[in-house]
Amino acid sequence: MIDATNSREHQLLGLYDSPFVRRVAVTMQFYGIPYEHVSLSVFRHMDAMRPLNPLFKVPMLTLPNGxxxxxxxxxxxxxxELATERGTSPLTPRGGRGRRHVQQAMALAMVATEKAVAIEYERKRPPERQWPEWSSRLRDQMNQAFGMLEERLSGDFLVAGRLTQADISTVAGIGFVRHVLPHEWPTGQYPALEGLAARLEASTAFLAVPIDA
Ligand SMILES: N[C@@H](CCC(=O)N[C@@H](CS)C(=O)NCC(=O)O)C(=O)O
Incomplete structure (x- = not known):
């Protein structure tokens, strides 16, 4: 049983331009879990972040009990788990085949997202230290994962005909590519994913956490 009796709010650390932070934030919005957003960059606000999170890795969630x-x-x-205890159906089923299917779609979303973030990090290196072949490999892996998600999307949602974490994580990843690496998004190549992104980005939970910088 989760101890959420403390009256302090949850605290979420990290900018919404991180797709990993954003998928957590959207999930908290969807579940109606209030939180304080500590909007610090792992690169630009290191001094302020150090006492909170010396790992300089986000997201980090501080629970009401500290x-x-x-x-x-x-x-x-x-x-x-918290949502389930409060009587809300979880975005990832807690067991069985449904859980596995959602998790595997999330795994594809994470490959696409991690490779996109890696492309961005490669771009941050000094021009003479960048490795075009590596970026090309990352791009191919990102597109392979998005392509596999596109194939799985036949209706409104990726799994079981209802909103799951697979949809939220996928759309958070797409949002990152389109916002931070717009030249990397192959417009028109993934029509089903673009439809999913349009629907979810227009939802209350996504609108509440616009990508910041
Ligand atoms: N697997 C991690 C990935 C988190 C991640 O890579 N976050 C980036 C921001 S998008 C970060 O903290 N980068 C700074 C660093 O790795 O030093 C997760 O899902 O939480």
């Missing part, structure tokens, strides 16, 4: 959680997948697992 406990700190790292790694977005574990944050989402915690939030699912």
């Amino acid at each position: 406990e700190k959680l790292y790694e977005s997948a574990y944050l989402l697992d915690y939030l699912d």
Whole structure:
């Protein structure tokens, strides 16, 4: 049983331009879990971040009891548990085949997202130290993962005909590419994913956490 009796709010650290932070924030909005957003960049606000999170890795979620959680997948697992205890159906089923299917679609979303973030990091290196072949490999992996998600999307949602974490994580990843690496998004190549992104980005939970910089 999660101890959420403390009256302090949850605190979410990290900018919404991180797709990992944003998928957690959207999930908290969807579940109606209030939180304080600590909007600090791991690169530009290191001095302010150091006392909060010397790992300089986001998202980090501080629970009402002061406990700190790292790694977005574990944050989402915690939030699912909290939602379940409060009587809300979790975005990732707690067991069975449904859980596996959602998790595997999330795995594809994370490959696409991690490769997109890696492309951005490669771009941050001094021009003479950039490795075009590596960026090309990352781009191919990102597109392979988005392509596999596109194939899985036949209706309104990726799994089981209802909104799951697979949809939220996928759309958070697409949002990152389109906002931070717009030249990397192959417009028109993934029509089903573009439709999913349009629908979810127009939802209350996504509108509440616009990508910042
Ligand atoms: N697997 C991690 C990835 C988190 C991640 O890479 N966050 C980036 C921001 S998008 C970060 O903290 N980068 C700084 C760093 O890795 O030093 C998660 O899902 O939480």
